[in-house]
Amino acid sequence: MLSEIGKDRIKKAKVITILTGAGVSAESGIPTFRGEGGLWKNYPPEDLASPEGFKKNPQLVWEWYNWRRNIIRKADSNKAHLGIKKLENNVDNLYVITQNVDGIHKKTGIKNLIELHGNIFRNKCYKCGRPFGDITSEEIPVCDVCGGYIRPDVVWFGETIPANILERSYKWSKRADVFLLVGTSGIVYPAASFPLYAKENGAYVIEINKEKTVLSPHINETILEPASEGMKIILDIYKS
Ligand code: OAD
Numbered sequence: 541m542l543s544e545i546g547k548d549r550i551k552k553a554k555v556i557t558i559l560t561g562a563g564v565s566a567e568s569g570i571p572t573f574r575g576e577g578g579l580w581k582n583y584p585p586e587d588l589a590s591p592e593g594f595k596k597n598p599q600l601v602w603e604w605y606n607w608r609r610n611i612i613r614k615a616d617s618n619k620a621h622l623g624i625k626k627l628e629n630n631v632d633n634l635y636v637i638t639q640n641v642d643g644i645h646k647k648t649g650i651k652n653l654i655e656l657h658g659n660i661f662r663n664k665c666y667k668c669g670r671p672f673g674d675i676t677s678e679e680i681p682v683c684d685v686c687g688g689y690i691r692p693d694v695v696w697f698g699e700t701i702p703a704n705i706l707e708r709s710y711k712w713s714k715r716a717d718v719f720l721l722v723g724t725s726g727i728v729y730p731a732a733s734f735p736l737y738a739k740e741n742g743a744y745v746i747e748i749n750k751e752k753t754v755l756s757p758h759i760n761e762t763i764l765e766p767a768s769e770g771m772k773i774i775l776d777i778y779k780s
Contacts, residue, residue, distance in 0.1 A: 549744040557635040557716035563723020567618040602680040623771025635712035658694035713738040721747040726755035
């Protein structure tokens with residue numbers, strides 16, 4: 541459910557900025573990090589998606605990414621991703637910032653997109669930074685130049701997001717008339733600060749999630765629905 545105020549703000553919005561998380565891809569069959577089915581062999585994501593985890597056991601981290609890559613390879617966009625794409629037709633500017641590394645928003649052709657945490661199908665050398673494309677080997681590959689281990693080109697816990705990408709994310713958040721949070725637990729920073737920054741700058745902030753989150757008390761309203769249904773509610777506003 542969405543309030544009349546919320547509907548009005550959406551209808552009048554010229555700029556909508558969306559922050560998506562793993563929940564937007566859940567209906568594509570991709571497990572979220574913290575919800576049901578998110579844990580892999582009982583390892584918390586923080587232990588696997590970090591330089592410490594990689595240093596301790598690079599093969600284990602590589603295997604976790606292989607598991608995720610194989611699921612993502614078979615997955616397709618769902619009605620939530622497609623609903624977000626459709627929203628482009630209803631506003632002057634739609635900006636999408638995703639924490640997901642599955643590349644699905646890009647596949648749907650979103651014009652203004654930031655893949656904040658990178659892309660799981662790109663790799664780089666942990667030692668010299670040399671970029672590599674998709675690699676499917678079961679054993680962790682090594683760089684043919686320096687011999688270092690190859691890792692996915694994603695942002696891990698404890699690593700920083702490139703300054704230009706972060707700056708653009710804040711710019712898009714500040715411009716928003718309405719800011720939508722779709723399928724994110726809102727506990728990973730700096731992403732979780734974007735909706736708060738948007739609100740400080742006058743945006744009306746709406747979250748779509750199956751559950752309330754730590755951000756719920758700090759924003760304007762929550763649509764307690766799966767992401768696909770939530771996006772349908774948003775799109776239906778333009779029909780009335
Ligand atoms: P999480 O796994 O933390 O949260 C997923 C959220 O999606 C939860 O709030 C769920 O309630 C919600 N959810 C699940 N299914 C849903 C559905 N069908 N429709 C709507 N909501 C649904 O994922 P993120 O918030 O994306 O970072 O996690 C943020 C970051 O932490 C990730 O980018 C990743 C992770 O560790 C790195 O790897 C650095």
